[in-house]
Amino acid sequence: MSTNIPAGLIKLGSIGVLKMSEPPVNGLGFALRAAIVALLDRAVADPEIEAIVLSGGEQIFSAGADVREFGTARTSSAPTLPDVIAAIEASAKPVVAAIAGNCLGGGLELAMGCHFRLARRDASLGLPEVKLGLLPGAGGTQRLPRLIGVERALNMIVSGQPVNALAVAGTALLDEVVESDVVDAAVAFARDVVVGKRAFRRARDIAIVDPLAEPFLQFARTNVGAASSPFPAPLQCVEAVANAVGKPFDEGLRLEREIFATLMASPESRALRHIFSAERAASKLPDVPADTPLRDVRRVGVIGAGTMGGGIAMAFADAGMPVVLLETKQEALDRGVGTIRRNYEASMKKGRLTQAQLDERIARIVPTLEYAALADADLVIEAVFEEMSVKHDVFRRLDAIAKPGAILASNTSALDLNRIASFVQRPQDVIGLHFFSPANVMRLLEVVRGEKTAPDVLATCMALAKRIRKVAVVAGVCDGFIGNRMVVRYGSAAGGLLMQGASPQQIDGALQRFGLAMGPFRMADMAGLDIGWAARKRHAAEVPGSQPRVAADTLCEAGRFGQKTGAGWYRYEAGKRDPIPDPAVDAIVEQFRRESGITPRKIGEQEIVERCVYALVNEGARILEDGIAARASDIDVVYLSGYGFPRHRGGPMLYADTVGLANVVRALKRFAAEPGAEAWWQPAPLLVKLADEGRTFN
Incomplete structure (x- = not known):
């Protein structure tokens, strides 16, 4: 917990400003909740204070519950958030919420407990609890429908997506939306409330009168239930909002807490x-301090314009960064740039990009055939063929032309990064940046730390991952790092099941019903069977006898590399990705079972x-x-x-x-x-x- 004082109370004439101050997001943990109630009681008891402004300052109101307390006794220690909101609602003096920045989850529930609310126009309001498998548990499902209507409230709660203050201006949720200085505006508003003796308006007292609410809720049950499996929270959100429509406020509040407790468990x-x-x-x-100085990365070079290199270039271009894209042959360069353009055009057709945005992104990618064009790059990422001799040639040439301090990265998915770093005179500048295909879409980035990788290089690449909207995980050096090292065992387990009697479609089906996006055989076909084949041959060359022959080798020898060749563990019709079971694969597997002396069994x-x-x-x-992790x-x-x-x-x-x-x-x-x-x-x-x-x- 923070050692700071979590909240304070100052008097501006007859107005008491109760300011939350629990960095970084004013998480509503026990300390802050207790401070709010204590200061509220002090303000109510102070005869000089006639109204109260509740604020988090001009940067943030509150991002909601302190997730560090989930599952601990402090979550339910009094005063709970419902206790705090009840105290505000019962205040004998008007309480005005001054909302700036994020007002999310419990923060918005807290604001809805106030008698009046002002927001700066750029404030963000939302109830994102569904993203944690929960629903708003401090009255959010009961108060929001009363303030903005059933349909709009349910959409906010079920999606978990925040809205801008301007989007809910004119509803009972916000009394005013201001350009700036929301705390000053709230103080002035509070004075007007006192002078005008305006009646308090409690959200709990607003009646829901909506003849279309019931048919809408029934429609929502059907659609949300179908879309949210296997997660129970979205459908429970619908039921909680239905309680707001059909039951007294206190009953709806009680049921909301019951549902919240069930979901929490x-x-x-x-x-x-x-x-x-x-x-x-x-x-x-x-072992890398948070305040480690970062290297300045403004210009990126990518070597290789294939599927992976093109996707990496797009990821940086999407983030507004200029990219130099290098290939060794004009034909390969033209093909790569053409693929990038088609990808952007497909996004534009889906409404995700405008023509101007497409043109901007394409303009950021500068194609070249000359290594010299990388001389000014702050970061260079190679995405060339997964062969150590090819990596050696690339890094040798990079070492000669890259400027001092440039980060030299390999996109290798399995090769020894320490050996790659030994190819240059500056191994401290070498790091692995293992993107996943398609690199412009997949969120994961394995950041591979070599034994000589400098701390500032590591810190810079972790920060850069956020800039390009990737989830970065640091991995040590070993064959396959984290993900691919594990997937080898996963594939071996699947291969063993195949030999013992299961079919590819049976194995894939079981794991997909478990919840995986696709099973191991479909995944192998999508990635390309030749990748695993090359790795097995590399291992066999490095450690003779270490790689027994497997059924996938026969598939590869027959040119069945997966989706890209129209056949792998499944066959594929032209232009389609639907896997079709293939008797030819069954015959290959049966032959392997016979040669291995295996009698298939039911699995x-x-x-x-x-x-x-x-x-x-x-x-x-x-x-x-x-x-390694x-x-x-x-x-x-x-x-x-x-x-x-x-x-x-x-x-x-x-x-x-x-x-x-x-x-x-x-x-x-x-x-x-x-x-x-x-x-x-x-x-x-x-x-x-x-x-x-x-x-x-x-």
């Missing part, structure tokens, strides 16, 4: 709250999920042991943002916590004891240790 809300915290924790580097859906997901968890534990939640962020793991499960490591680590260990030991089981099925020591101690990853 749900695994879906736990998962979403975990994700919220995990994404923020991922940006914190234990259930639960076993498929356990083997594949527990393989991820086990390798995740080893990644933590090896120091700083925390278990970082691994969850990688799998949620880059690999389509279901958000309602919270990531593989949180899912293991939910299932119980002791149960995961028992299952892994059972798999490891099977005849011919590979050694990696043995439970990781960290996993065993945590299970034995009754602890969890998170």
Whole structure:
């Protein structure tokens, strides 16, 4: 908790200004709640004060609950937020909310408890609790429909999206919208209330008179229910608003609290709250101070105009940064620029871009065939073929022309970054920036820290990730880093199930019903089977005998590389991405089973999920042991943002916590004891240790 005084009270003549001061967002934790009530009581008891202005200053009102208190006793310690709001509503003196900046969640509920509200025109008002698997639990579902109408209120609550103050000007939610100096305006407004002896207007006393409310709510139940599965919160928001329409205020308030408590205890809300915290924790580097000076990155170079390089260039152009895009041949450069233009044109057709915005983005990308054009770049990212000799040539040439202090980044998905850094005379400037395809869309960015990567390079790239709207996770150097190292085990588990009797579509179907965006075989087809094939051949060359032949090798030898060739584990019709089961694949698999002496058996859906997901968890534990990831939640962020793991499960490591680590260990030991089981099925020591101690990853 902050050691600052969370709130203060000053007198401006007959007006008491109660200012919240709990940086950075005026989170309504216990200390601030208690301070508001104490100062409110003092102001009400002061005969010199005739009205009260509640403010967070000119920068922010309040972003709502202090999420650090979720799950602790302080969440329910009196005064709770409903207690604070009840005290404000019951005040014998008028209370005016002065809203600036963010007024979100509990912050908006607090403001709605005031008798009057003023907002600066650029203020942002919203109830985003649904994004944490919750609903507003301090009267938001009961007061907002009374202030702005049922339909508009429900849309705000179910979407969780904030609105600008101007969007709700003229409703009972805001008495005035001002250009600036909202606190001064609120003080003047409060004086007018006193002088004019204006009656208090409590949101709870407003009657909802809307003959179309019931049919709208029924429509909302149908649509929200269909769109929100497997999350219960959106549909519960509809029911809470329905209570505002059909029940007395106090009854609706009681039911809202009951629903809130039920949702707070749900695994879906736990998962979403975990994700919220995990994404923020991922940006914190234990050994890199938050005030580390950053390098100035204004101009970016990208080497390679293929799918990945073009997507990376778009990501920076979208963020308003000029990009030099290098290719070695004019034909490849023209093809890459053409693909970028078509991608932007597709966005324009969908209404996401205007023609002017498209032209601006294209103009920011400067194509070139000359390495010399990268001489002024502050950051250069190579996205060339995943072959060490190719990387060697690129970094050797970069070392000769890049300016001092330029950051040299590799987009490698698996290669040894320390070896790549050894190709240059400035290894401290080398870092891995592993984008995920399509790079202009996918949120995840693995920031790979080499053994000689300078702290300011790491800090700069983490800050830059936010600038280009990526979720960045720091990874250490190993084969595959975090995500791809784990996906190898995941793929091996799926391959073992395939050999033992399951079909690609059965395995994919089970994992997709579990909640994954797509199963391992569909994912392999989308990524390209040749990528894994190249990695297996590389490993076999480095460690002879380490790579037994697998069915995917035969597919690749037949030119079946996945969607891009129209055939992989499935076949695909021209211009379509729908996977179609292929008897040719069944024949290849059956041949492998015969050659391996395997008699296929019936495999259930639960076993498929356990083997594949527990393989991820086990390798995740080893990644933590090896120091490749700083925390278990970082691994969850990688799998949620880059690999389509279901958000309602919270990531593989949180899912293991939910299932119980002791149960995961028992299952892994059972798999490891099977005849011919590979050694990696043995439970990781960290996993065993945590299970034995009754602890969890998170």
